[in-house]
Each structure stands twice: as C-alpha cells, then as structure tokens.
Amino acid sequence: MPVDLLGSDKALKRWALASLAANVVIIWTGALVRLTKSGLGCPTWPQCNAGSYVPVPESGVHGVIEFTNRTLTFVLVALSIGLFLAALRAVRDGRRPRRLVPLTITIGLGIIAQAVIGGISVLTQLNPWVVGLHMVASVVLIIVSVEIVHVAYDLKPVPTAGRLRALIQAVFWLGLVIVVLGVVVTGAGPNSGDGAATRNGLSLEWTAKIHAWAVWLEVALTALGLWWTRSEPRLRRLFIGVLAVELYQGVVGYVQYFTHLPIGVVLAHMVGTSLFVAALAHLWRIGADARA
Numbered sequence: 269m270p271v272d273l274l275g276s277d278k279a280l281k282r283w284a285l286a287s288l289a290a291n292v293v294i295i296w297t298g299a300l301v302r303l304t305k306s307g308l309g310c311p312t313w314p315q316c317n318a319g320s321y322v323p324v325p326e327s328g329v330h331g332v333i334e335f336t337n338r339t340l341t342f343v344l345v346a347l348s349i350g351l352f353l354a355a356l357r358a359v360r361d362g363r364r365p366r367r368l369v370p371l372t373i374t375i376g377l378g379i380i381a382q383a384v385i386g387g388i389s390v391l392t393q394l395n396p397w398v399v400g401l402h403m404v405a406s407v408v409l410i411i412v413s414v415e416i417v418h419v420a421y422d423l424k425p426v427p428t429a430g431r432l433r434a435l436i437q438a439v440f441w442l443g444l445v446i447v448v449l450g451v452v453v454t455g456a457g458p459n460s461g462d463g464a465a466t467r468n469g470l471s472l473e474w475t476a477k478i479h480a481w482a483v484w485l486e487v488a489l490t491a492l493g494l495w496w497t498r499s500e501p502r503l504r505r506l507f508i509g510v511l512a513v514e515l516y517q518g519v520v521g522y523v524q525y526f527t528h529l530p531i532g533v534v535l536a537h538m539v540g541t542s543l544f545v546a547a548l549a550h551l552w553r554i555g556a557d558a559r560a
Contacts, residue, residue, distance in 0.1 A: 274354045277363060277420075283351040284420035287375060288413035290344050292542045294382075295406050297337045299538035303459055303531045307394045309334030313387035341383050348376040351416070358420075368419045371412060378409045394465035396455030403451050407444070407545050414549035426503050428555050432496050436503075436556035439489050439510065443548040446486055447541060449479040459529060476525055483521070487514050506551040513544045 273279055301307055309330030310316035310323060316335055317324045323331030352372040358364040382405050389398040417423075428436065453475045455468035490511045497504040517540040524533040 273350070275357045275361075277358070280354040280358050280364070280420045281417075283347065283354045284413070284417045287344075287347045287351045288410070288417055288546070290340075290347050291375075291406065291409045291413050292546065294337075294340055294344060295403070295410075295542045296535070296539055297340055298402065298406070299535055301334055301337045302399070303534055304330065304333055306330035306333040307399075307465065308390065310338065310390065313390045338386070341379065341386075344379045344382075345376070348372065348379055352376060355416075355420075364419060364422075368416065371416050371419065374412050375409060375416070378405060378412065381405055382409070396466065396468040400451040400455055403454075404448065406542075407447055410542065410545045411549045414546055415553060418550075418553050423554070425554050426500060428503075432493075432503075433556050435489060435493055435496065436552060439486065439493060440548050440552040440556065442482065442486050442489065443510075443544065446479065446482045447545060449475070449482055450541065453479050457529060459531075459534060480521070483514065483518055487511070487518070490514060503551075503555050506547075506554055510544075510547045510551055513540060513547050516540050517544055 301309070306329075309327050309332070312318060315321050316331065316338070317327065323335045352369070352375075355364065355368045355372045359366050359369050382402065385398065385402045385405055389395065389402055392398050452468065452470065453472065456470040456472040456475045457467070490507055493507040494504060494511065497507055517537065520533060520537045520540055524530065524537055527533060
C-alpha cells in the first residue's frame, strides 16, 4: 500500500515536525560555521568562490563546512514545499483551519529571507549586526514552526486570564529579549566566524552581565509560574520544561564565560537557545495566545 505523503493528518504532522526540527538544526550548523571560523569559507555569494558554486580545494575544510551549511537551505526549501502542499490538502479537505496555509507560506518566505541575509553577511565580511539578524530570523521561523505544529496536531490551548496570562506573556517576551541580548553578546565576543571579521565594539563584560541579569529575572518569573499553576497540571508541565532549559542555559552560559568560550561549550549553548525558543513558543501558544 503506497505511503500517503501529503493527504493525511499523519503526513501533515510529519511535515510539520520535520520543518520545525530543520529550522532548529540550521541554528546549530550556523553556529558551527561561526565557531570553526568558516564564515568566509565561501567568500562570495550566491557563488561559493568566484566562478564556482562549490568550494575550491584552496578553501580547505572551511569551504566544506560553509558550503554544507548553505546546502542545508535546499533541504529547508524542500521541507517547506512539502509542508505547504500537505497544509493545502488539509485545508481544502476541511481538516484544518485556513490560517495554516499562510503560516506555511511564511516559513517558505522566511527561508528565502534567511538565504539573502546569509549572503549579505558574507558580502559585508560577517558584519556582526547582519549575522545577528540571521539568528533573529531563525528565532522567528522556530516560533512560526511551533505554531504550525500546534495547528497540525490540533493542540487545544488552556484558557487563562488575569495575572497568569500576563505572566506567560511576560515570560515569552522577556525570553525573546534575552535571545536578542545573547546575539549582541555574541557580536561583542571573539567567535566572529572569521579571524578578519569585525566585532560590534561593545563591552563583552557588560553585555554578558546585562544578558545574565535578564536571565535571572526570567528564571524568577518562570518559578512564579510554577507556583501559580499548581492546580493546572498541563501549564505546570510547560513551565517546568521552560525552567529546565533556562537552568541548562544558565549553567552552560556561565561555564562558557569563565572558560573563555571553548567551541564545544558555546555550541551547547546555541543548542539550548534553539530549544529555549521552542519551549517559550509552546508555552505561549498554549497559555497566552490571543486565540486561546
């Protein structure tokens, strides 16, 4: 019996999860490019080298790493097309709401925007603000991908109001501010993606401290959420998940700072960042989305 790749609920769920996973993993591979100083392994764009779309031997391992990261964009595009077609079938069959289709289109357009931003970052010799925008775009794509997963799985929100709803909103938005602050810290730090790349000129010490203070406030708000959801086990589990990622990020963040940013620890921190964004989006969508 042939496998239905587009026309079933199971297919839609698989496309949604695959798209979310790919948009998470691309952050990890992008971090690897930066941490191995391979950001200019392909020194031009859209070609890798002048006259060649693939790395030349002179580029060495850095060219292979950067080219591999670029190639993953085509995987993301393929997944976004499959997701769009599965969503279109589900909407036409009346199995899912119409807003699912524009959400999948947003993913496709976001991937294209990511490729353009990546090209501009190369052409500007890894300007830290452009590279940071690359990360911000990935954060947006993860949030939209989580929303798509919720629609694909028909996950129902938990009705909230008053102080709890406001708290969930605060945790979500402060969490996104923390991610942006982390991007600024990265732009001030030594892992530029290439030895010749400039930094943003801000103090690494003070940007890191402001980032850490915001994280501690986020942890306090999340702990308060645990207290306020004692009688709502579903939301409480989501707060526990967010808190677990926050504590992981806190430990890894302090370790990387005091051990002078070793590659493995920084990569672990980037993995945590992507999971943190996904956990935040999940909590927000269940407990504080305006459609709840």
